[in-house]
Amino acid sequence: xxxxISQGQAFQDRVSQRQPLTPEQQQLxxxxxxxxxxxxxxxxxxxxxxxxxxxxxxxxxLGSWLVTRxxxxxxxxxxxxTFSVQHGYSEQQARGMRDEFxxxxxxxxxxxxxxxxxxxPPYHTRVRKLMERAFTAHRVKExxxxxxxxxxxxxxxxxxxxxxxxxxxxxxxxxxxxRVIVEQLGLDHxxxxxxxxxxxxxxxxxxxxxxxxxxxxxxxxxxxxxxxxIARMKACEENPGEDxxxxxxxxxxxxxxxxxxxxxxxxxxSLVRATLIAGNDTTATAIGNLFHVLATxxxxxDLLESVVDDERQLNRFIEEHLRSAPPVRALxxxxxxxxxxxxxxxxxxxxMLLVYGSGNDDESVFPEPRAFDITRPNLGxxxxxxxxxxxxxxxxxxxxxxxVAAREIVRQMRDIRFxxxxxxxxxxxxxxxxxxxxxxxxxxxxxx
Numbered sequence: 001x002x003x004x005i006s007q008g009q010a011f012q013d014r015v016s017q018r019q020p021l022t023p024e025q026q027q028l029x030x031x032x033x034x035x036x037x038x039x040x041x042x043x044x045x046x047x048x049x050x051x052x053x054x055x056x057x058x059x060x061x062l063g064s065w066l067v068t069r070x071x072x073x074x075x076x077x078x079x080x081x082t083f084s085v086q087h088g089y090s091e092q093q094a095r096g097m098r099d100e101f102x103x104x105x106x107x108x109x110x111x112x113x114x115x116x117x118x119x120x121p122p123y124h125t126r127v128r129k130l131m132e133r134a135f136t137a138h139r140v141k142e143x144x145x146x147x148x149x150x151x152x153x154x155x156x157x158x159x160x161x162x163x164x165x166x167x168x169x170x171x172x173x174x175x176x177x178x179r180v181i182v183e184q185l186g187l188d189h190x191x192x193x194x195x196x197x198x199x200x201x202x203x204x205x206x207x208x209x210x211x212x213x214x215x216x217x218x219x220x221x222x223x224x225x226x227x228x229x230i231a232r233m234k235a236c237e238e239n240p241g242e243d244x245x246x247x248x249x250x251x252x253x254x255x256x257x258x259x260x261x262x263x264x265x266x267x268x269x270s271l272v273r274a275t276l277i278a279g280n281d282t283t284a285t286a287i288g289n290l291f292h293v294l295a296t297x298x299x300x301x302d303l304l305e306s307v308v309d310d311e312r313q314l315n316r317f318i319e320e321h322l323r324s325a326p327p328v329r330a331l332x333x334x335x336x337x338x339x340x341x342x343x344x345x346x347x348x349x350x351x352m353l354l355v356y357g358s359g360n361d362d363e364s365v366f367p368e369p370r371a372f373d374i375t376r377p378n379l380g381x382x383x384x385x386x387x388x389x390x391x392x393x394x395x396x397x398x399x400x401x402x403x404v405a406a407r408e409i410v411r412q413m414r415d416i417r418f419x420x421x422x423x424x425x426x427x428x429x430x431x432x433x434x435x436x437x438x439x440x441x442x443x444x445x446x447x448x
Contacts, residue, residue, distance in 0.1 A: 015343040016069060016364075018053055025049040033061035034330070034353070034431050035209070041427045043329070043434070044370075047358035056344035062431065065344075065352045066330070070362035070383065072342050073354045077388035080120050082339055083352065085390055088332035089118040091351050092206045097215050101205070104216065109223030110230045113270040116263075121389060130263050131271055131393060134247040140396040143184070144404065150179050151404045155412050159445050165419055168291035168439040173284040173405075180401055181279035185272070186243030187232060198225040199281040200428070202273070206332070207430030229272050233265070245272055275394070283398045285327035285435040287405045292425075293325060294409070294416045295441060297372065304410050307374070316374040318403045323360045323382035324372055329434045330355045331386060357434060359383045413443045 021029070028049045032039055039046045050057040050068040057066045067073050076083045094101035105112045116127045154176040158166040166172065175192045182189060201221035204210055210218065233249050240246035248271050252262050263271065294301050307313035330353040338348045346352070360382050361369040385392035392398070409416075418425075419440035428435040 016055055016071070018055075021049060021053040025053060029054055029057065033059050034064075034066065034355075035059070035061040037427075037429055040329075040429065040431070040434070041425075043357060044361065047355065047361055050355075051358055051362060056341050056346065059353075062353070063351060064332075065346050065350055066355050066358075067341070067352055068355045068358040068362075069342065070359040070365040070381070073356065073359040073383055074387055076333060076341065076352070076354060077383075077386060077390065080124070080389050082336055083333040084120050084336050085124070085333060086119045087334035087336070087349075088351060089115060089206070091334055092332040094205050094210070094215055094219075097210070097212060100212075101215060101219055104219040105223055105226065108220070109226040111226070111266065111269070113226070113266050113273070115274055116267040116270045117274055117393070118390075124389060126261065127263070127267060127271070128389075128393065129253055130251040130261065131248065133251055134244045134275070135393050135397065140400055143397075144400055146183070147180055147401060148404050148408070150183065151176055151401070152408050152412075154179060155405075155408045159412050159443075164444065165440065165442050168416075168441045169284070169288040169436055170438055173287035173291070174280070176287065176405060177280040177284040177401060181276060184243065184279070184397075185232075185245050185276060186236070186241055187245075187276075194224075195276065195280065197221050199277050201225070202277045203281055203428075203430065203432060206432045207428075209429040209431070225273065225276075226269065229276070230269060233268060233272060244275060248272055248275070278392075279394055279397065281435075282327040282433060283401050285433055286322065286325070286398070286402050288436045288439055289325040289327060289434070290321060290402065290406060290409070291416065291439055291441060292436060293321065293372075295418050296422065300372065301410065301414070301416065303372075303374075304406060308407050308410050313374065314403060314407065315399075316379060318399060318406060319379040319382065320372055320374045320376065321402070321406075322384040322399075323366065323379065324369075325434075326356050326360050326382070326384035327433055327435070328384065328386070329357045330431055353431060354383075354386075356383045356386070410446075412446055414446045415442075415444045417442050 028046055032046050034040065047068060050066060055069045055072060057068065059066050067076055102112045117131065119127060155172055158171040174196050178192045178195045182191060198221050201218035204218045233245055236246045236249045240250055248263065248268050252260050254260050304317060307317050333352040333354060335346050335348055335350045335352065339346055360366065363369055365381060366376065385395040419442050425439065426437045428437055
């Protein structure tokens with residue numbers, strides 16, 4: 001209790017100095033919302049107006065408090081008792097239609113399986129410990145040669161058949177990440193289209209943009225996904241293999257007192273589902289964003305080419321890319337008590353969004369945030385993977401996939417340009433991710 005009181009006092013003591021806003025910024029704060037599709041596509045001005053003038057901003061259209069400064073995001077993430085992931089995620093899921101969504105999955109999807117990883121300590125601590133075996137950095141490093149083969153093959157296919165044109169998202173980013181995660185989970189190959197549909201449906205549940213009709217359409221996709229995964233998991237129960245599903249189904253830890261714990265089958269279903277979706281959706285978004293950067297920012301392709309054979313510098317390039325263009329825009333929390341954050345009092349049971357895209361642009365932490373600078377001394381402070389107890393468990397795999405993709409892009413392609421006007425690029429309607437739906441490009445095949 002004393003820890004929580006001192007933590008709460010720290011929230012009240014830390015008040016950032018607001019900056020004068022231009023009339024345009026004032027109007028943007030008064031009228032804008034993260035629910036607006038135009039702001040979702042190009043949010044940086046909205047982020048800056050909030051950070052400078054109202055860093056804990058109430059978005060009336062969303063019914064959420066938006067936390068936009070890096071320091072505040074980090075503080076909230078470090079206190080899972082006051083700021084509940086479980087309640088925040090539950091409130092966001094199928095927002096306004098949760099009961100109907102849950103009932104549909106119970107009837108058609110083999111059951112309703114709450115996301116075990118989106119929970120609070122101490123339950124979350126147990127689940128994460130059981131899940132970690134499948135995601136150790138050592139295991140991921142061992143996977144790199146095989147994943148390189150997969151990535152190289154996907155890009156080579158797009159280069160060979162495209163005649164200098166392809167869709168960087170649909171022909172490269174999505175199939176690449178799906179093939180990697182399918183292989184790691186031990187699923188059937190040739191399922192790119194199905195898994196892509198399933199991923200969109202699951203992500204839509206936390207995007208706060210659904211109508212009842214689209215919610216039911218997405219629920220049908222999720223039901224199909226769950227039935228498929230349940231069958232695969234039952235097969236792995238009987239005959240475990242060298243794959244992540246087998247790891248999760250048979251995960252076991254020994255406690256200090258000598259007792260052992262395993263995941264329940266329901267917990268394992270939720271974790272396999274989360275691994276499949278998070279393992280391809282956000283990583284594909286990061287790779288799609290990389291193509292966007294290479295096509296629009298002068299000198300970026302040259303910079304990538306200059307570091308591609310230097311592992312340390314390439315890793316720094318990837319970290320700066322994740323800071324500059326984080327695939328996850330915002331994730332949810334809910335207050336468990338009234339709390340004051342950065343001078344703003346938030347009531348108990350209020351829904352919040354930690355806006356990672358804004359935190360990574362915070363000038364007080366990352367000077368000149370729109371400059372792409374791989375020499376930044378604090379690259380590791382970005383919040384693209386969240387933080388605190390809920391820091392992304394698959395971050396090592398995601399980093400490695402984006403790194404391998406970047407390496408293969410620059411080795412096989414050059415002179416990447418948009419095949420459509422930039423203004424025609426469309427983004428998925430979602431407050432959760434900043435995802436390009438389709439990115440037609442032209443390029444030259446690199447020879448030699």
